Amino acid sequence: MQLHALSTLLLIAMLPAQAVVVPAAFAGQDATGPLDPFPGTYLDARQQVLIGSSQLTSLQAGTTQVTAVAFRRDGSSTSALAAGRARLVVRVSSGARSPTDASSAFADNHGATSHTVFDGEVAFPASPRLNRRDEPNWSAAYSFTIPFQSPVTYQGGVLCIELEGRALQASRWPVDYHVDPVQGSVTRIGTACGSIVRVTSRTASASTWYLRPGATAIVDVIEEHGAWSMLMLNAQGLNPPLDLSALGAPGCSLHVMPLVSLPTLVTRRPGRGMLHPGIGRVQLPLPNLTNFAGAQIFAQWLNVSGGRLTTSDALVLGLGAVATTDAAVVSSARVDGMAFPPTGRLRIGAMPVVSLRVQ
């Protein structure tokens, strides 16, 4: 029996390594763009890539060994790239959570057993100026490879690749990502009130790239540093809006009667001057349900600063379609020198273009 196992291992070792590019359509063609900074290129961050089983049909469950993963430079920016170095830890598991059901919590997405397959330094190569977008290929000038110190056997199902990177020699090195092109929409109603209008009258905002079922919507407010703000949500708006003058808030209007309220503290980010406003942010996980596609959410911020009540402008958040690409990415915030956070932004239908080295 032991002899049989040894023979199998020897046979696997003798097999020629192959490269499987995922998504396959971009094996020789530049994909969408540089979605999230790759961990360790010029910032410290954690990123998790979930590759759906429909993209891994050429891998044999229980047999195929993954020995390395390579990433390719994005071709939409033609500038020459400086070399860089990062300390990376890579964990891989199979049988992971489905991309369409992925969580913004990294730990929730792994399969039953995750393996640390790499812990060491990775070099990002100096890369020449591009003459055309599709010029980057998988050669050493346009890609970097993470060789697994412990190859991992693909056990079937979703493949989860998690990367924790700390920049050692910072370099803006954009990795190529495929992004399902569907976005949501944002429509503004009214204007903000209070002293913040010296900075802007449009204080509420939301990224259309995260307005789709299954994604984590991000809704921001620009306000005075130290303000306490509450994001008010409803499926319907108030028309006409409610004048808040009687509540000591002249010029302020309520466009959303809150069905759900989510509080946050407005803070000024590190390095900002005293005259710089603060930002409040709420992350809102959206259910990955088909019938949420096309849904509308009315959103408005109610702020309390220095004992005064103010409001933001209101937003109508229109949710886009469900992603069709069988993949997802979870990316943490930038955490230079600090611990990697347990959660990140979830984007379903997106992934870096990877070349899996298998045998």
Next chain:
Amino acid sequence: MLGRACAADGIEIQPDPPVAGQGAVATVPHAGEWHVYVTDASGNVTALGPFQADAAGKLDIPVPADAGNSTLTVTDEGEPIPTDGSFPIFSSG
């Protein structure tokens, strides 16, 4: 003479430096929402946008005509550390 803007955090802008009253295109590291601030010589801050970067990380910024000799800051206001780029604005004429 303001000199060439120094790009931080992988953010580039064209033209470099940006010119008051003209459009500028920033290349940013990721798609989505970006905040853009103009800070004048006295430290007063005005917010432009926010603007949406496309999936290729391109961000169109209309630089105000009265923003000469100010500083343009492009940021995702990420937590806990934002990704930022700051650029002096050249006064046209």
